[in-house]
Amino acid sequence: MKAKDVxxxxxxxxxxxxxxxxAAQIMLDNTVSGLPVIDDDGTMVGxxxxxxxxxxxxxGHGPAPELSTQQARDDFIKSHSWRVQDVMSRPVVTVNEETTIEEIASLFSSRKIKRVPVIREGHLVGVVSRADLIGIIARSKPSLIAWGNEALCLSIAARLREMLHPSICPTVTVIEGTIQLRGTIRDENERRVIRVIVDGVPGAGRVLDQMQLGKPEDPR
Incomplete structure (x- = not known):
């Protein structure tokens, strides 16, 4: 899925x-926490x-005791100017319509931002926000793939071996669609990790957790 889709x-x-x-009133009226700034040519400038x-x-933010440094002068302008052009952030992190939602989510996390403008040939064509990505999660549905017991068991076991150390891989059996997990784990965190991995396998349904706390044996 790409930026143009969401x-x-x-x-x-x-x-x-x-x-x-x-600017503050527009934010309140539209329930948004950020607004793109567009110049007379339609170019996004901040x-x-x-x-x-x-x-x-x-x-209540007052000026510094003296405005002798560049930082103090910049802070004074940003806190006292009445014009958007003096307060806006720039340069702006942007994406294009073909940017994937995985890349956008990574930008949100790494740059600590809540939205990203979508640009086509220098002009704003849309915005992707955190809410747009959360909407994808809300609309997602579990896989409807129907698995046989043996196929589901093999798939879960393979996923566990792929993601876990052999010493903590539980034994998996599937009986009439119920997934049974047996083995020894070191703590409840390992139990949660295993459950998340199993739940992520297409076709996984009811899980019967019979794993016991203890010290797993190292197969070496």
Missing amino acids: MSQHVVTLSPGNSIAH IVTEGDLIDRMEL
Whole structure:
């Protein structure tokens, strides 16, 4: 799945000359935490987020004792200017319509951002937000693949061997669709990991957990 499949195409934007109060009101009215900034040519030049507005003078943020450093001057401008162009973040992390949702999710995690504009030939065509990705999870459904007992058992065992050390791989049997897990685990965290792996195998259904706490034997 790609950005073009999940992006919101109706995007509320700002102009560089808009006021900070206008930007804040637009965020509230549209229940969004960030707004792209578009110039007169339709080119995206920045983005204003809640984080850009949190250190404003209206919230009690005052100027530094003196404005002798570049950082102090930058902070003063960002906290006191009434124009969007002085407060917006830039450069902006963007993607194109063919960027995969896996890549977008990775960007959200690594860059600590909540949304990413989608650009086509320099122009904004949509936005993908965290909510758009969460929607994919909400709409997902378990696999409807029907497995026979033996095929399901072999598939689960193979997945466990692929992802776990041999010393903690449980014994798997499947009887009338019920998956039975037996063996020794070191702690409840290992139990949860095994359950997640099993649940992720297409066709997995009811699980009968008969694994015991203890010290697994090392097969070496």
